[in-house]
Amino acid sequence: MKNKKFLAVIFAMLVLLLAACGSNEDASTAKENNSEKTTGSSEASSVFPLTIPQPEGYKEVTLEKKPETVVVFDYGFLDTLDSLEVDVAAVSQSNVPKYLSKYADEAAYKNAGALKEPDFEAISMMNPDVIFISNRQADAYEELSKIAPTVYVGVDNTDYMNSFKANTELAGKIFGKEAEATAALEAIDVKIAELAEKTKSIEEKALVVLASEGELSAFGPGSRFGVVHDVYGFKAVDENLEASTHGQSVSYEYVLEQNPDILFVVDRDAVASEGESGTKAAIENEIVSKTNAVKNGKVFYLDPEVWYLSGGGIESENAKIDAVLEAIK
Numbered sequence: 001m002k003n004k005k006f007l008a009v010i011f012a013m014l015v016l017l018l019a020a021c022g023s024n025e026d027a028s029t030a031k032e033n034n035s036e037k038t039t040g041s042s043e044a045s046s047v048f049p050l051t052i053p054q055p056e057g058y059k060e061v062t063l064e065k066k067p068e069t070v071v072v073f074d075y076g077f078l079d080t081l082d083s084l085e086v087d088v089a090a091v092s093q094s095n096v097p098k099y100l101s102k103y104a105d106e107a108a109y110k111n112a113g114a115l116k117e118p119d120f121e122a123i124s125m126m127n128p129d130v131i132f133i134s135n136r137q138a139d140a141y142e143e144l145s146k147i148a149p150t151v152y153v154g155v156d157n158t159d160y161m162n163s164f165k166a167n168t169e170l171a172g173k174i175f176g177k178e179a180e181a182t183a184a185l186e187a188i189d190v191k192i193a194e195l196a197e198k199t200k201s202i203e204e205k206a207l208v209v210l211a212s213e214g215e216l217s218a219f220g221p222g223s224r225f226g227v228v229h230d231v232y233g234f235k236a237v238d239e240n241l242e243a244s245t246h247g248q249s250v251s252y253e254y255v256l257e258q259n260p261d262i263l264f265v266v267d268r269d270a271v272a273s274e275g276e277s278g279t280k281a282a283i284e285n286e287i288v289s290k291t292n293a294v295k296n297g298k299v300f301y302l303d304p305e306v307w308y309l310s311g312g313g314i315e316s317e318n319a320k321i322d323a324v325l326e327a328i329k
Contacts, residue, residue, distance in 0.1 A: 047173055054152050058141065061149045066175065067129035071112050074134035075100065077153040079313025080168055083184060084177040090126055092118070095271065097305040099315065116140075123147055130174075135245065155312040157245060160227045161192075164312050184314045191321045192231060198328060199233035204261030204298070206234040210247055210308070211279040212268040216255070217247030225307065228264060232324055237261075252287040263293035264300050271304045300327040 052061045070088045072078045078091055078100060090110035091103045103109050110126060113119030115136045123131070124147050131144050134154030144150045153170070156163035165185055172181025208225045210217045219225040220241030229236045237260040242248040255263070269277040280301065284294055293299050302323060306316035 047176075050174065052151055052170065055156075057138075058150075058152045059145065061151050063130060063149060063174065065129075069126055069128045071123055071126065071128045071131040071148070073112065073115060073118065073137050074132055074153050074312075075310035076134070076155065076164075076312030076316060077132050077167060077171065078103065079310050079315045080171050080181075081175070083314035084171060084175065084180050086171065086175045086177065089128065090123065095309065097271075097309045097316075099305065099319075100310070118144060120144070120147065157224050157226060158222050158243065161231050164317060167312065168314060188314070188317055188321070191318070191325070195321055195325055196231075196233045198325070202234065202328065204235070204292075205237035206262040206264060207237045207255065207258060207260035207293075208264040208266070209250070209255070209283075210266045210268055211283060212272070214278075214282050216250050216252065218250045218254070219247045223247060225264075225266065227320075228324070232321075234262065252285060255288050256290055259291050261292045261296070262298045262300070263288075263291065264302055266302050266307045267304050268308055271309055300324075 048063060048065050050063045052063070054060055070081070070086070071090045072081065072088050073092050075097055078088065079097075081088055082100060082103075088103070088109065090112040092113060092115045093104050093106065093109070093111040094114040096104040110122065111119065112123055116139070118137060118140045120140075120143055123144070128148040131148050131150045132153050133141065133144065133150055134152065137144065141150060141152075153167045155167065168181050168185055169178070172178040206228060208219045208228050210219065210225070218238070218241055219228075220236050220238055220243065221229040222243035223241065224245050224247060226243065228234050237258045263283075265279065265283055267277050267279040269279055284299065288294055300323075303319065306319045310316045311320065
C-alpha cells in the first residue's frame, strides 16, 4: 500500500515536471518567433529615417517613416509609382497623360491643382506625408514645403538616364519596392543596349525638334530630348545647339540648312492646345520638304505624352525606346 502511494506521488511529480518543461519550450519558441518577427520588422523599416539629398535651391528632406498620404505633381514620377503599384492620394489633374488617365478620376484621387498653380489649401487639408515635384512647380516650392516634406524628382537633362535611375531607385527605397525598381531598370537597360547596338551602324544624322503653335525649338546633346543622342546613340546633325530644357528657337530655314537625314518631332500642340494639331502640315512644308529626312520618309512623330508630359518614368521610358526601335526597323 505504501509502495502504491509512493509510486503515485512519483508519477504526479513526473507529470508536473514534463508539463513545466513543455511550458518552458513553448515560451522559448514563442520568444524566438517574436525575436524573428521583431528583427524582420526592424530590417524592413531600417531605411527610415531616410535623408534625401536635393539639388541646389532645394532643402535636404528627411522622411521619418514610409509615407502613406502621397501627393505627386511630376507625371514621370507618378508613372514610376504607378508601375511599382504604389498608392497615391492626389495628383495634378489638369493635364494627366492618357495612359495615366485613372488619376484624373476625382472620385478616386484628389486634385492637387494645376501643374504651375498648386491648390495649396486643398493640399494642406490632405495633411500629406510627402509631396513630389519637378521644374514646373519650382515657383511653388517654398509654399509646398511648408505643408509637407517636398522632394524634387525632376530629371537632369545633362545626365538623363542616371538621374532617371536615381529617381526610380529612390521610389523603390521609400516605398519598399526596391526589387521591383531594380528589375524595371534592368529591363530598360536591355532595351537601350539593343537600340544603341542598332544606331552604331547608322551614319545618318538626326535632329529633334519641338513644334508649338507653328514655332520650332531644336534640341541637341545634353538637352531635354538629348537622350536621342546621348543614350540612344544617334549622331547629331548640329553639335552646337544650346543645351537647355526649352531648346533653341530655330526657323524652318535652319532645318533645311542643317538638312537632317532623320527628323524626330515632338508635337506640343497635341497635348497643350485644344482642337486638332496642325504640326504635321507645318513641319512638312515646302521648305522642310526639301530635307533628306522628308524625301526619304524619315520624319518620326514622337508621342508628346511620354516625351513632353511624363518622360522620366518607368512606363514612359519603355514607350520612348520602343517607339524609336520601331522607327528604325
